[in-house]
Amino acid sequence: MDWVERTAQLRQWTRGGARAPHKPLLFLYALSRFQQDADDELRYSTVEQDLRRLLAEYGPGNRTTPAYPFHHLVSDGVWEVRTERGPGSPGTGVTELRETGAAGRLTPELRAALRRDPPLLGRMTRVLLDLNFPPSLHGELCEAVGLELEEAETGLVSAKRRQRDRRxxxxxxxxxxxxxxxxxxxxxxxxxxxxxxxxxxxxxxxxxxxxxxxxxxxxxxxxxxxxxxxxxxxxxxxxxxxxxxxxxxxxxxxxxxxxxxxxxxxxxxxxxxxxxxxxxxxxxxxxxxxxxxxxxxxxxx
Known part of the structure; x- marks a missing residue:
């Protein structure tokens, strides 16, 4: 499975060039937490304020609850959610996520891939940054989510990527x-x-x-x-x-x-x-x- 390509193809709401960085921000946050503790789960009620702050700081002017990406990132095959009732997200309702003890983390397959190939985390991070944010924000965004990005792995191979004009x-x-x-x-x-x-x-x-x-x-x-x-x-x-x-x-x-x-x-x-x-x-x-x-x-x- 090409996790870099899957990262580049996150399904995001889009209309007329509107920005919807909700999933990329949650994904960056989750990669950071994996880097700190590979087995850690992100309980929604615990990380809600962090995610809300990221959306306010790096999202568009129209505010969206962090419950939205917490639920919908599951559909991209990189994220899983479980509650006290068992596997599966209860939906995009903030109250339901809080009351059911919803917790999310990277899927077992992705966690295993990151353990086998540690530089993969850096390559996925580069994709999320390049495709969703201008270069002037990359450094501070990594600091905001707590990611320590290794400079040694910056390559991304994708036929679909546009090439910047160096002139x-x-x-x-x-x-x-x-x-x-x-x-x-x-x-x-x-x-x-x-x-x-x-x-x-x-x-x-x-x-x-x-x-x-x-x-x-x-x-x-x-x-x-x-x-x-x-x-x-x-x-x-x-x-x-x-x-x-x-x-x-x-x-x-x-x-x-x-x-x-x-x-x-x-x-x-x-x-x-x-x-x-x-x-x-x-x-x-x-x-x-x-x-x-x-x-x-x-x-x-």
């Missing part, structure tokens, strides 16, 4: 003249740009293309905040866009105000003349699937 970064940075589209930062060490990154507006994992109409040159800070939904793109005059800052963001320090809050309503620094700005479809996807809550009103100088 994307240079193409985007050149188009934006090596400055952050949100704050104008343009740092270099000698002739080498430092702290500047090419951000996908519509994530690559969700069919976001490697082209200029889906790319922004952002500094490392604003790239992370953009991928976390703190910052977004709103409509502006003509082809220009304006910066959105989430009302959910809280920062009382001078640095938080200067680097984040005061960006609200500012125009985005666009690409060079003659190059097209972010496509409306990609901007709309980010607004609906990543941006958190409502935008703050524009700040005044």
């Amino acid at each position: 994307m970064r240079e193409m985007v940075l050149t188009a934006y003249e090596y400055q952050c589209a949100f704050c104008g930062y343009d740092g270099r060490i000698g002739t080498v740009p430092v702290g500047l990154e090419a951000a996908h507006v519509r994530w690559w994992a969700f069919d976001g293309p490697d082209d200029l109409e889906n790319g922004l040159c952002l500094c490392s800070l604003h790239h992370k905040l953009f991928d976390k939904g703190v910052l977004g793109l709103g409509e502006g005059r003509g082809e220009a866009h304006r910066i959105l800052v989430s009302q959910s963001f809280v920062g009382r320090s001078t640095a938080a105000r200067e680097h984040v809050i005061t960006l609200a309503g500012r125009p985005v620094i666009g690409p060079q003349s003659g190059l097209r700005p972010i496509a409306a479809a990609h901007r709309s996807w980010h607004t609906s699937q990543v941006f958190q809550g409502s935008p703050r009103p524009a700040t005044t100088a």
Whole structure:
């Protein structure tokens, strides 16, 4: 059985590019717990808050109970649930999962495969991260679920995987003249740009293309905040866009105000003349699937 391929083919609800990372987040959490204790069961009532936190932190704006993936991941053949009554999940009801003492863990076949081939855990983790989250979140997501990922095993063989365009970064940075589209930062060490990154507006994992109409040159800070939904793109005059800052963001320090809050309503620094700005479809996807809550009103100088 090809567990890596099965991991890549988790059945997820999808419509119009909407994100549904509920199963991948639970799977990552379960792999982490296996890494810590291969025989441990995850009692729903015990892990519910951890899963709820992960969904709130790394899921889309529309909240879903962790009972949903706890029940439905069983259908993918990698997860099993039992209750005090015996094998089988009681359903997606939170009350039923709590009251029946529902507990889940990786299937016996998968646990055996992970024991035989320890690097398999790393390969499966890479698939879950690559297909569901942008690279800027991989490190902190592993920390959030408690996974210690071995760097030695990063390969994934799958004919169905799209290949990234390695020219994307240079193409985007050149188009934006090596400055952050949100704050104008343009740092270099000698002739080498430092702290500047090419951000996908519509994530690559969700069919976001490697082209200029889906790319922004952002500094490392604003790239992370953009991928976390703190910052977004709103409509502006003509082809220009304006910066959105989430009302959910809280920062009382001078640095938080200067680097984040005061960006609200500012125009985005666009690409060079003659190059097209972010496509409306990609901007709309980010607004609906990543941006958190409502935008703050524009700040005044």
